[in-house]
Amino acid sequence: MDLVIKNGTIVTAAETYVADVAIKDGKIAMLGKNLDVTGEKVVDASGKLVLPGAIDVHTHLAMPFGGTVSADSYLAGTRAAACGGTTTVFDYAIQRKGQGIVETVEARRAMAEPEACVDIAFHCAITDLAGGSLLEEFEAAVSYGVPSFKCFMVYKKEGMMVDDGTLAQILLKSKETGVLTNVHAENPDLIDIRIAEYLSRGKTSPWYHYMSRPEFVEAEADHRAIHWAKALNAPLYIVHLANREGAEAVTKARDQGYEVYAETCPQYLHFTKEVYKREDGRNFVCSPPIKGEESREALWAALRRGDIQTVATDHCPFQSYEKDWGKDDFTKIPNGCAGIENMYPYMLSAANEGKITFNKAVEVCSANPAKIFGCTEKGTVSPGADADIVIYDPEKDFTISRDKMHSDCDHTIWEGVTLHGYPVQTYSRGKLVYDNGNFTGEPGWGKFVKRAGRK
Structure with a gap:
């Protein structure tokens, strides 16, 4: 041996x-x-x-966003993952107008493979159906090994959002082709209205990032996405779920027998919205934002009872000087936090403290991600794996x-934990x-x- x-x-x-x-x-x-x-x-x-090594099914490495690029390359991000016990990293390849699915993934794969320190997989975020022709590529994408697509229900101005009609078409095609549809659920119109209101009143601190997209803004989109999935009888996976009402909607749908999955992130399990009042509050700006204590407790409860199936990071860090772009205007803060090195240690520590069992930590960080996303040789310690x-x-x-982390980002929201x-x-x-x-x-x-x- x-x-x-x-x-x-x-x-x-x-x-x-x-x-x-x-x-x-x-x-x-x-x-x-x-x-x-x-x-x-x-x-x-x-x-x-x-x-078994953890599987982080939600990261954004070397991702162009907010006028810059996320701080961790594929090398830095997968290096940090390895040092936190994560042995498979999923990255989101963002389709741009006119690109095909496999074409989009292959471009990111070409960037990733020379740098990746642990194994890497991809989801494709669909932003343009090209008049419907992209739907015909779903089967080819599944054959290629990328059977999961993401739909942003936000980021309209950035050209990444899909409308309800597009989401419905993707859900319908997904159930025919063996694809799982992932959604980032927030209501963009409510966000825009609330941002305009706060800026007009001179309310520009990081606290108003939370206030512009509070619990009900996310919950409405959770309900809407689940409604379409139930109506069309298609599987659905909600990424980075952060609010109590959304967790309750997932529970209800699952109790009714629908194939609805939910993911949450360590930052939502540990912190509350009060971080946005801190001097370093801009560093915690991510979307959806971290919510109140009621939501934090509800997420833990849903995790324990199995209605949240996975924990992932949404790892998308930016440097301090880039976060500082929004010190006088929260809308200019690049959205995202580091977490790829912290996820498994945090969840295992929670098990060590009795919040969950070690088996549950392995389930949500490794076994369930492997099962849900088709990693047939991962997620367990058993012969053949x-x-x-x-x-x-x-x-x-x-x-x-x-100074103990292995990311290229110059700070961590987990400092001192x-x-x-x-x-x-x-x-x-x-x-x-x-x-x-x-x-x-x-x-x-x-x-x-x-x-x-x-x-």
Whole structure:
């Protein structure tokens, strides 16, 4: 064997047990107590948890937005991911007018593959149906390995929004072709009206980013997206859900038997809207914005009961000087925060503190993302699966600070947050890419994950 991890406690979404893991050619070859095998390398994981690597299904690396480009390249973003126990990163390839789906993804893939330090997959964000002809490319995209498309229900002025008619067409075609439709749900008209009102009154601080798109602005769009999915009997995945009413709508739809999924992000589980009153409030500006305590508690409750199936980051950081563009006008703050290195450690720390189980943390950060998005060889520690493995020390306390992170962004919204327990090693297909605070991987190691379409 290439690697044997001995004496660790294996945690999957369904099971927890002590066993050895034997790895050969990037795959998990054997599991069992006291395996009688030799390995070129042997790691003693006594007292540690052995987990499947996390899958972050929502990032925006090297993304042009707001007059700049997000701070993390594919190299920096996937390096940070590896150091936080994330072994597969999904990026959004944004289709521009006139581009095809596969064409859009291939352009981003060409950028990503030489730099990726862990495996990488893509969703395509559709902005233009080209008179309907793009719908005929859905089957080709599924065959290519990209069976998930995103629809922005906002960003009208930026040319990224789809209207209800376009969303309906995409939902209808998706159920025919094995595609899952992702939506960013907010109401753009309400946002525009509220922004104009606050600017006219000289209300320009980051607090008014939240006030311009509060809970009901997101909730209305959640209800609308779910309404269309139910009416058309098509599967739906709501990204970065941040509000209580939206979570309740997801629960209701699922209780009625509809295939509706929801994702939330660590920033919505940990912080509240009060961050926008802080001196560094501009750094927390993301969309949807972080909401109130009632929503934060509702998201945790929905996560525990299984109505929120995944946790992802919406990783889209910008440098401090770029965030400062909006110090006197919140509309000029580039939207997005870093989180790709913090997601798995944060959720595992929550498990260590008893907020959820370790099995639930693995479920929402690894197993469910793999299942929902067709990563057939990932998301678990079992024979035949990719050897994407995290060794986690539940006794290691870790206080997050910028100088300990591996992103290219010059700040982190998680500064000063202390976690109980932390990853000590990350393996990507059996290769050690993170070791006790140090990145040990290499650009170009990550491979494109060709995903399976929905049955």
